Amino acid sequence: MKVNYDGKLVELEEGANGFVLAKLFDAENKKKDVAYEINGEAFDMSHPLKDGDEVKFIRIGTPEAFEILNHSTSHLMAEAIHHLFPDAKFGFGPAIEEGFYYDVDFGTYVLKEEDLAKIEAEMKKLVKEDARFVRKEVSPEEADEVFKDNPYKKELIAEHSEEGISLYTQGSFTDLCKGIHLPSTGYIKHFKLLSIAGAYWRGDSKNKQLTRIYGTSWWTEEELSSYLELLERRKKNDHRKLGKELGLFFISDYGPGFPFFLPNGMKLKNALLGYWHEVHRRHGYLEIETPTMLSRELWETSGHWDHYKSNMYTTKIDEKDFAIKPMNCPGALVTYNQSLHSYKELPIRYAELGHVHRHEASGALNGLFRVRAFTQDDAHIFIREDQIESEVGEIISLLDEVYATFGLTYKIVLSTRPDSDYIGTVEFWDKAEKALGQACKDAGHDYDINPGDGAFYGPKLDFKLRDSMGRTWQCGTIQLDLNLPHRFGCFYIDEHGEKKEPVMLHRVAFGSIERFIGIITENYGGAFPTWLAPNQVDIIPVNPEKHGEYAKKLAAELFDRKVRVRVLDGEDKLSYRLRQSITSKVPMAIVIGDKEIEEGAVNVRRLGEEKGKSLKKDDFVSALLKEIETRKEAF
RNA sequence: GCCGCCUUGGCCUAAUGGCAUGGCAAUUGAUUUGUAAUCAAUAGGUUGGCGGUUCGAGUCCGUCAGGCGGCACCA
Numbered sequence: 001m002k003v004n005y006d007g008k009l010v011e012l013e014e015g016a017n018g019f020v021l022a023k024l025f026d027a028e029n030k031k032k033d034v035a036y037e038i039n040g041e042a043f044d045m046s047h048p049l050k051d052g053d054e055v056k057f058i059r060i061g062t063p064e065a066f067e068i069l070n071h072s073t074s075h076l077m078a079e080a081i082h083h084l085f086p087d088a089k090f091g092f093g094p095a096i097e098e099g100f101y102y103d104v105d106f107g108t109y110v111l112k113e114e115d116l117a118k119i120e121a122e123m124k125k126l127v128k129e130d131a132r133f134v135r136k137e138v139s140p141e142e143a144d145e146v147f148k149d150n151p152y153k154k155e156l157i158a159e160h161s162e163e164g165i166s167l168y169t170q171g172s173f174t175d176l177c178k179g180i181h182l183p184s185t186g187y188i189k190h191f192k193l194l195s196i197a198g199a200y201w202r203g204d205s206k207n208k209q210l211t212r213i214y215g216t217s218w219w220t221e222e223e224l225s226s227y228l229e230l231l232e233r234r235k236k237n238d239h240r241k242l243g244k245e246l247g248l249f250f251i252s253d254y255g256p257g258f259p260f261f262l263p264n265g266m267k268l269k270n271a272l273l274g275y276w277h278e279v280h281r282r283h284g285y286l287e288i289e290t291p292t293m294l295s296r297e298l299w300e301t302s303g304h305w306d307h308y309k310s311n312m313y314t315t316k317i318d319e320k321d322f323a324i325k326p327m328n329c330p331g332a333l334v335t336y337n338q339s340l341h342s343y344k345e346l347p348i349r350y351a352e353l354g355h356v357h358r359h360e361a362s363g364a365l366n367g368l369f370r371v372r373a374f375t376q377d378d379a380h381i382f383i384r385e386d387q388i389e390s391e392v393g394e395i396i397s398l399l400d401e402v403y404a405t406f407g408l409t410y411k412i413v414l415s416t417r418p419d420s421d422y423i424g425t426v427e428f429w430d431k432a433e434k435a436l437g438q439a440c441k442d443a444g445h446d447y448d449i450n451p452g453d454g455a456f457y458g459p460k461l462d463f464k465l466r467d468s469m470g471r472t473w474q475c476g477t478i479q480l481d482l483n484l485p486h487r488f489g490c491f492y493i494d495e496h497g498e499k500k501e502p503v504m505l506h507r508v509a510f511g512s513i514e515r516f517i518g519i520i521t522e523n524y525g526g527a528f529p530t531w532l533a534p535n536q537v538d539i540i541p542v543n544p545e546k547h548g549e550y551a552k553k554l555a556a557e558l559f560d561r562k563v564r565v566r567v568l569d570g571e572d573k574l575s576y577r578l579r580q581s582i583t584s585k586v587p588m589a590i591v592i593g594d595k596e597i598e599e600g601a602v603n604v605r606r607l608g609e610e611k612g613k614s615l616k617k618d619d620f621v622s623a624l625l626k627e628i629e630t631r632k633e634a635f
Numbered sequence: 636g637c638c639g640c641c642u643u644g645g646c647c648u649a650a651u652g653g654c655a656u657g658g659c660a661a662u663u664g665a666u667u668u669g670u671a672a673u674c675a676a677u678a679g680g681u682u683g684g685c686g687g688u689u690c691g692a693g694u695c696c697g698u699c700a701g702g703c704g705g706c707a708c709c710a
Contacts, residue, residue: 198637
């Protein structure tokens, strides 16, 4: 029998199920490959080959192999749990982006953190046995018999009875699984169980909650420990921790989910908003502000009263219902309708830093990432139908500019027309989706498609940012809205003097200012670039009595140029005051002593550098101002 | 909202049911400092709130609040 193995034609003897593979595998590929693709489809290494098969091995080190490793590790964990807790019933146990989990019903037993160590120890024991993962295709009846005590697996068996059921057995443990798996448990060596959580069976809050155990599995000890270090780094850079340490914000028990900004947080926020204003002015936006609270009639017109009321804070004024805005759109529409518009005016770009309130579930709250009151850097853009592509292109260029400023890369996802419950015509949706996609391409960006995930009122582009610690965030979004302009009766006068309904685009760049501050705080690890840093320069006179006056004069000069500057002239040693500057993550510390005064110089030490460098005072001031203005290191 | 865990001076933290630790920060005094912590003294607590068990509760039980890890939610 001949197969095409990794590009080479290989002659093999025919054998029983698994025999051909065993030959290949034992000869040279032991523990280098974990599975293979036969004619483009992934299979276990035990899957028999046929004459003429195109075989490509899934090699250790590839993302596919990582997924298989983690999937198999979840099964190994299930086996260990089965040994320790024979009554445990298993639900789902998949691989996820950075590891795996398994959902387990422990009955009345409450799993403790300490149990994870026991399970890990049992897993290590099982690894030594190096049991093969053996696949068996069975009938639904046979499978039902195997899992007769497990309602979760039985539910899955019933659902998949059409397409065929497969079982995997390693050692004495059998699980329902469609595969694929490693050849044997001996491949699994470097893993760690990370946490215990609750999770609804099948992700439905009406169902019972199972115990979910998260873990991660890697090929080498180095990979595992560097992943654990990454987790440590994420914890160290947690914006909630840094926010406290750097005095940026806090959330009081008096208002869960309602953040307070401290002086340092306000300096950062104002720097960010200053940038926001600059970019939006350049891109032709008109800033507006709409009221925080508006009457029930408005929210009925917009549809929020019917569809979003459970998330809205409402009250009565003079016996009339009012609601605090959860979104800014209705205000923008009312603003648009305030005057008559010509086709020549469009696009009209209304930008609004709108402070919105939403009643988020208590369990959803999370630092600045998920709050109940936040500022959207919103914009509502009114355009003609023929302007969709060019305007979306214009927005993408703005987002490109903004994200590049923070060193964030991103991926675009296009969400298209839902299968049902959408408004507008299919023709319009098709045209709009094409325009959104084309705008991405024109801007030089690829995009993924999320079919059917558009809102009922229009398709959208989501921007998934990737931060320095490998996590993704959805910040920017561009949504086409066919609904609200219609509900509010918006129109413009076209070239024939007739009323025409405009298309509206919603878009945000930062998403929420609060969340974005959380993201960049973590991304920079609290060490903000000079233009953003709450305090930009610390001046440290070597001897405050002797050099304090010069230091204060320099501080006054910088203060007049709008630099956020402090003078550290306490009674402590220079090294102690320098340490204060470093721990508060101020980007530049300037030391002033005899030498500097004599030479008209300053000694600048950047945060993170071992020592300072000497610059002429005037050169430093102009370089500093340039650095702040251009938002790039200037010396 | 749901499952589990947590809550000790401003911050971090210790305490088999038996005297509430220690560090940082703060205050005071001495020291006047050249690139990451000078020395000493002082003050700071109804151990998140309320209720219970006990001779005795930071510790055990109940309850409320807030937080954390997830899930659900995020038109």
